[in-house]
Amino acid sequence: MFHIEIRQKNRPLVFYKERLYLILSFLFFLWYNVLKILCAKGKYKMHKKEIANILNDIGLLLELKGENPFKSRAYYNAARTIELLDEDIEILVKEDRLKDIKGIGEAINKKITELVLTGKMKYYEDLKASIPEGLVEMLKIPGLGPKKIKTIYEKLNITTIRELEYACIENRLIDLAGFGEKTQKKILEGIQFVKQFSGQHLYPEAYTEALKLKEYLDMTKTALVTKIAGSLRRKKEIVKDIDILAAASDSSKVMEAFVNYPGVKEVIAKGDTKTSVILKSGINADLRVVTEKEFPYALHHFTGSKEHNTAMRHRAKQMGIKMNEYGRQKM
Missing domain, CATH: 1.10.150.20 (5' to 3' exonuclease, C-terminal subdomain)
Known part of the structure; x- marks a missing residue:
């Protein structure tokens, strides 16, 4: 019942586009997690731009704390120097030649060395933690x-x-x-x-989070089927939130699994048919649970935009049909 795709040799273009998006999103998810592992092990090679951004952040944070302006300026200047480097910064660090470059003092040299070799800078993390x-x-x-x-x-x-x-x-x-x-x-x-x-997210970022959430719900086996819906299913470049639709005989079990997802930061609202949370990534996520019979209609409704659903209801009305997210019937 839930296999909405038509199995045929000459598949429509949208079929291949959807799978291409899935492959690209999976590759993005894979790259992101490999990056985190490499950073944790100190094996990820940091680019000059990343290091410069952190140094600029430190300059801003020091200004927020009201530190000596010369101290902030030293980090801004160091960031500019790093961006303009012709040599590989990792080589400079390993050969202990970074300190010889004009604009990089002894203290900043130690911090950059720590960042390049470990992927982290304790001073930066402590500074961020000290400011609201x-x-x-x-x-x-x-x-x-x-x-x-x-x-x-x-x-x-x-x-x-x-x-x-x-x-x-x-x-x-x-x-x-x-x-x-x-x-x-x-x-x-x-x-x-x-x-x-505010509250707007790029498709790859939001889709990666949605995919992890969907896989978690599937793993709990509390729903008969789950699908990513809303603007993510429409492949919009920028989205505001994540919409997950599920079909289940007992909605309470699905809702309980949803709010206990490790990635949930805060539960905004919890009900029998809809629950809303804020994920630790900062993205809002909504879960709607319907019956098995209602699922195809709900998936269509919660995938379409407001304008699309209005047009569909108008067209259905002209055909003598009443249509909504729960089903359709003759008027």
């Missing part, structure tokens, strides 16, 4: 730099973008030194910009 995560998120707001964020944190004890938005609405930023009404207005506009484009 929300302050780093605030850097996404256009026009809001580390110095202003530090002032907001120290004077108003604001640690999240949501708290900052409320402070702007309540005009609490106007009296801060270096701010004012125009600055507050720009920050509020920047927050709206961030909110508009």
Whole structure:
């Protein structure tokens, strides 16, 4: 009943496109996990761009902490120097020649050496842990730099973008030194910009997470069948969340397995037919459970866009048929 694909010699183009996407997504998933293993073992060769990005991050984090500006500038300069290197940085590190390059001091040389040889930098990890995560998120707001964020944190004890938005609405930023009404207005506009484009994920990233979630549910054997639905099934380049559809005789067992998935960070809502969670990767995931009889109709409904489903219902109505996610019947 669930084998929706038609088994024939002359298969439609969409059949091959879907399998190509599956192969590419699997390769991406495989590469990502091999990369993690190699990094953990210190065998992954880090590129100059990756190292430069980490050094730039350290510079920003030091600014957020209010450290000496010369210290931050040293990391920014080191990042620029690394990006412009002609030689292989791994060779420079192994031959202990990195310290001889202008712009790379002794302390930064040790940190880069640790990063290249092990794939990690303790100083960077400790620095990130010492700063509220929300302050780093605030850097996404256009026009809001580390110095202003530090002032907001120290004077108003604001640690999240949501708290900052409320402070702007309540005009609490106007009296801060270096701010004012125009600055507050720009920050509020920047927050709206961030909110508009937040929660969007590239297809390979989201599909990899969805595939792992689906495989986990299949392994629990609590559902008769599971399918990835929504914009991921439509192969959209950018998606907002993951939609999983399952057919089961007992929805409670599937829901229980879903919320106990190791990748779940937080359960937003849990019900008999729908449960929503936030994954540790930051992507929202929804699970809907229907009966075996309803499954084909639900898969069609929760795969199609809102416009597609509206057009299908309109066409069905013209044919004297009532159609929804649970089935169809004559009017």
